[in-house]
Amino acid sequence: MALDKATVQKLAEHLDQAETQRKEVVKITDDHPDLDWDDAYAIQDALRAIKVARGTRIAGLKMGLTSHAKMKQMGVVDPVRGFLTDYGQVADGGECDTAGLIHPKVEAEIAFVTKRALSGPGCHIGAVLAATDFVVPALEVIDSRYLNFKFDLKSVIADNTSAARYVVGGNAGDAVGMDLKNLGVVMEKNGEVVATASGAAVLGHPAQSVAMLANMLGARGEEIPAGTLILTGGVTEAVAVAKGDVINVRYQHLGSVSVRFV
Secondary structure, three states, X not given: OOOOHHHHHHHHHHHHHHHHOOOOEOOHHHOOOOOOHHHHHHHHHHHHHHHHHOOOOEEEEEEEOOEHHHHHHHOOOOOEEEEEEXXXXXXXXXXXXXXXXXXXXXXXXXXXXXXXXXXXXXXXXXXXXXXXXXXXEEEEEEOXXXXXXXXXXHHHHHOHHHEEEEEEOOOOEOOOOOOOOOOEEEEEEOOEEEEEEEHHHEOOOHHHHHHHHHHHHHOOOOOEOOOOEEEEEEOOOOEEOOOXXXXXXXXXXXXXXXXEEO
């Protein structure tokens, strides 16, 4: 690590305040160009600890930048991981308050819920499918705290991968009995189609995203616990939204999920 513990804590507090006070900040590597991968995740860990100490419940895990379209959009080449919060959940068909967000964007996702723990190294798609209780349609509202949504990979890791809000649909499916690789997804914004994709957009198969997460955690001596909700990453590039917009996403075999921005 290039940063000491005091600097890690200071940067975590800085990013937490950016979120809670709804203010944009410059990416942290501007002031700390030597920040390394371990530093980035250490800042994310410290950010998580700040939230938990405040009473936040960690509601799940997430992968980000897992689609080639999203990687191209953000100019990065490697997926990242983060966490979900209880205050971030919005009911399917419910309202998402834009007053608490800076510059929200939405992306369609396929979410997994585990019935057994998963650990790496060596976790693979087969192990993920066997350990999955069910899959559900989901969408994530991302909201980078960085100025003009501009960041590098290390900065976005520290910022909990731009996590903000998420919606989980009510139709659950069997991961083993479903062709998740070819599962079709159609996103509509205010009744007009703005994106289409298939599950293969996420690392070739969305279960591969969960396997990668298990292996990333395994390298730290951690695992994905049973009963964990995991967002596997956007299948399309993120779509900007504002007050008054309605997003509806239709999933082959899994119904739909929607949210209104107010």
